Amino acid sequence: MEWVIGDSNERYSAKFSNSEESLILSSLSIDGVEQSHSKMSFRRDSQPGRILVEINGQAKFALVAKVADSWWIHLDGRIHVVHGHEPGSADNSLGESGMTAPMPGVILDVMVKEGQRVREGQTLLVMEAMKMEHRILASKPGEIISVNFNKGERVDMGVTLVEIGE
Amino acid sequence: MTPDWIESAPKAFDSVLVANRGEIAVRVLKAAKETGIRGVAVFSDPDVGSLHVETADEAVHLPGDSLSETYLNSEAIINAAISTGAKAIHPGFGFLSERSEFAKAVIDAGLIWIGPPVEAIETMGDKISARRRMIESGVPVIPGEEIAMSDEMDHLGVLAASAARVGYPLLLKASAGGGGKGMRSVHEPKMLRTEYEAAAREATAAFGDGTVYVERLLTGARHIEIQVLADSFGNCIHLNERDCSLQRRHQKIIEEAPSPAVTPSIRSAMGKAAVQAAKAVDYEGAGTVEFLLSDNGQFFFLEMNTRIQVEHPVTEMITGIDIVQKQFEVAAGIPIGISQSDVGITGHSMEARIYAEDPSKGFLPAIGPLVMWRAPEGPGIRVDTGVREGDDVTVNFDPMLAKLIVHAPNRTAAARRLDNALANLRALGVVTNIGFLRQMTQHPDFISGNITTDYLDSKDISEFSEPDADPATLIAIAAAASRFGIDRMSGNIRSEKIVDEHTGHTGDPFRTLSRSFP
Numbered sequence: 001m002e003w004v005i006g007d008s009n010e011r012y013s014a015k016f017s018n019s020e021e022s023l024i025l026s027s028l029s030i031d032g033v034e035q036s037h038s039k040m041s042f043r044r045d046s047q048p049g050r051i052l053v054e055i056n057g058q059a060k061f062a063l064v065a066k067v068a069d070s071w072w073i074h075l076d077g078r079i080h081v082v083h084g085h086e087p088g089s090a091d092n093s094l095g096e097s098g099m100t101a102p103m104p105g106v107i108l109d110v111m112v113k114e115g116q117r118v119r120e121g122q123t124l125l126v127m128e129a130m131k132m133e134h135r136i137l138a139s140k141p142g143e144i145i146s147v148n149f150n151k152g153e154r155v156d157m158g159v160t161l162v163e164i165g166e
Numbered sequence: 167m168t169p170d171w172i173e174s175a176p177k178a179f180d181s182v183l184v185a186n187r188g189e190i191a192v193r194v195l196k197a198a199k200e201t202g203i204r205g206v207a208v209f210s211d212p213d214v215g216s217l218h219v220e221t222a223d224e225a226v227h228l229p230g231d232s233l234s235e236t237y238l239n240s241e242a243i244i245n246a247a248i249s250t251g252a253k254a255i256h257p258g259f260g261f262l263s264e265r266s267e268f269a270k271a272v273i274d275a276g277l278i279w280i281g282p283p284v285e286a287i288e289t290m291g292d293k294i295s296a297r298r299r300m301i302e303s304g305v306p307v308i309p310g311e312e313i314a315m316s317d318e319m320d321h322l323g324v325l326a327a328s329a330a331r332v333g334y335p336l337l338l339k340a341s342a343g344g345g346g347k348g349m350r351s352v353h354e355p356k357m358l359r360t361e362y363e364a365a366a367r368e369a370t371a372a373f374g375d376g377t378v379y380v381e382r383l384l385t386g387a388r389h390i391e392i393q394v395l396a397d398s399f400g401n402c403i404h405l406n407e408r409d410c411s412l413q414r415r416h417q418k419i420i421e422e423a424p425s426p427a428v429t430p431s432i433r434s435a436m437g438k439a440a441v442q443a444a445k446a447v448d449y450e451g452a453g454t455v456e457f458l459l460s461d462n463g464q465f466f467f468l469e470m471n472t473r474i475q476v477e478h479p480v481t482e483m484i485t486g487i488d489i490v491q492k493q494f495e496v497a498a499g500i501p502i503g504i505s506q507s508d509v510g511i512t513g514h515s516m517e518a519r520i521y522a523e524d525p526s527k528g529f530l531p532a533i534g535p536l537v538m539w540r541a542p543e544g545p546g547i548r549v550d551t552g553v554r555e556g557d558d559v560t561v562n563f564d565p566m567l568a569k570l571i572v573h574a575p576n577r578t579a580a581a582r583r584l585d586n587a588l589a590n591l592r593a594l595g596v597v598t599n600i601g602f603l604r605q606m607t608q609h610p611d612f613i614s615g616n617i618t619t620d621y622l623d624s625k626d627i628s629e630f631s632e633p634d635a636d637p638a639t640l641i642a643i644a645a646a647a648s649r650f651g652i653d654r655m656s657g658n659i660r661s662e663k664i665v666d667e668h669t670g671h672t673g674d675p676f677r678t679l680s681r682s683f684p
Binding site for chain 2: 049066075
């Protein structure tokens with residue numbers, strides 16, 4: 001499994017050696033390049049979702065939960081998300097040209113037409129989700145290739161609303 | 167069976183239907199249970215397994231997909247009360263809580279309305295009549311005017327003329343709006359059109375009224391509100407102020423009591439004005455009079471919320487008064503039994519609203535499975551929640567998950583306690599604002615107490631980004647968790663508490679080993 005944090009493109013891999021009850025981090029690499037790392041070991045805890053982490057001899061608890069291919073981690077009072085990828089799989093980042101719906105909701109207004117040129121940050125459409133309005137802004141300057149929904153239409157999360165070309 | 171405390175009251179009731187959902191429904195249902203009153207919940211399809219349904223003694227399903235068929239359906243809700251034998255209705259906040267027609271329908275159905283008189287809701291719910299009444303009774307108001315928009319009118323023209331009279335910057339409010347919905351600030355004339363259209367759309371979507379109120383926007387002011395309690399015997403007291411200045415687009419983020427900006431003399435003047443406002447509409451029950459407090463100590467009436475408020479717990483913490491219990495008592499015709507001089511302030515309280523939203527993406531509401539939800543515990547920590555581990559956060563409702571409330575001897579200690587409690591709120595599976603709230607509570611501006619209502623809107627939100635963690639540690643934890651095969655937990659593992667085998671209690675703080683201390 002390869003791992004990615006947030007929107008980063010760096011892919012990490014980790015290898016462990018087993019001792020009696022714990023895993024000891026033996027190797028950590030970014031995009032295949034070996035990295036130096038602190039001495040870390042991990043032990044399963046009796047409490048569900050809890051791992052005892054030892055970093056350079058300091059022990060602390062991490063709480064973890066898995067949703068789809070992502071691990072949610074609570075460590076030192078902060079919450080983080082690490083995404084897992086099968087080695088060699090394509091990046092699941094959103095297409096460069098498509099503006100996607102960040103939430104399921106209803107299109108309230110469409111402010112652009114096909115063929116129109118837009119500048120970066122220009123409002124393309126307005127949608128309503130969870131009773132609040134959200135403006136979908138152009139991620140880059142360019143020409144509108146397609147507007148895929150009309151005012152009043154319901155959209156699912158992640159669908160491409162508008163495509164912007166060069 | 168009617169509990170003792172209410173048995174001889176003029177309008178005694180033994181059961182209450184809560185016409186709401188989420189944390190406030192849970193709060194009211196728990197208060198009912200505690201005091202011996204049977205609690206009835208209502209729920210729509212997405213709420214079939216929700217915490218408020220589980221908390222109630224009985225629950226009635228409201229069929230339908232839209233809010234108007236369910237939580238905004240007066241008829242179905244009143245029928246639910248009648249069919250379950252509930253004698254009273256508590257509206258919570260939002261939904262039908264400030265609809266006078268609903269209050270009237272409840273009373274006409276022979277049920278007890280746990281709220282103020284219909285006329286008080288009407289007068290205060292309509293911003294122009296509220297204003298007029300406040301001016302008559304000597305409560306200071308902000309310059310502004312209301313426009314009733316009709317279809318044939320040139321909306322923008324009428325609005326522009328009014329805006330010119332009131333003066334920029336100004337605030338557009340949908341008359342029937344609330345909770346920041348249908349409310350927009352306009353800093354210059356050219357933005358009027360865009361903001362008006364947005365406000366009108368939000369208001370019709372959520373509340374079904376296109377009326378707009380134009381008001382001068384006071385910059386650099388604080389939002390200070392006074393909790394009032396009044397009974398049917400003409401007694402009316404205030405429970406001091408709450409400072410709700412920390413807002414983002416008029417949505418409150420952290421509320422506290424007392425306010426760091428309110429001196430005893432301002433408190434007494436604002437308290438008097440709030441009581442005056444409540445008396446001007448013959449108020450009964452719990453209500454909140456909202457003011458803007460400018461830096462020179464002048465204050466102006468904003469509006470009165472004729473219902474319980476989201477941030478009521480901070481007042482409960484510093485005064486020791488259970489506001490929901492008082493609502494029950496007043497509705498039953500029992501006098502409030504507290505005089506103004508009995509109301510004190512003990513320590514300092516803060517409340518952070520926990521939202522499923524992503525501060526790094528413009529506070530976009532987030533959804534997902536709440537795979538882990540472990541709330542902090544300890545002295546001075548209270549969590550009012552509408553969710554529990556295993557719940558799904560969906561698009562159906564407001565993204566507020568819970569309120570984290572702390573109480574400490576002073577403001578500095580309260581801010582630290584809040585930060586620590588936030589650090590120990592382990593919510594995994596859904597993006598929340600917890601990290602943002604922590605940055606906020608640690609921020610020098612927050613610690614200094616120097617916050618006005620426009621503070622966050624003038625800030626670059628990236629200033630409140632969380633510090634980066636060591637990526638190697640996080641990767642290694644994820645990889646280890648994966649190796650251990652710790653998978654998505656099923657909803658049946660809800661409690662990490664150990665039940666004491668002798669007492670059957672969980673987590674008794676006065677108990678160590680087999681010895682108990684009183």
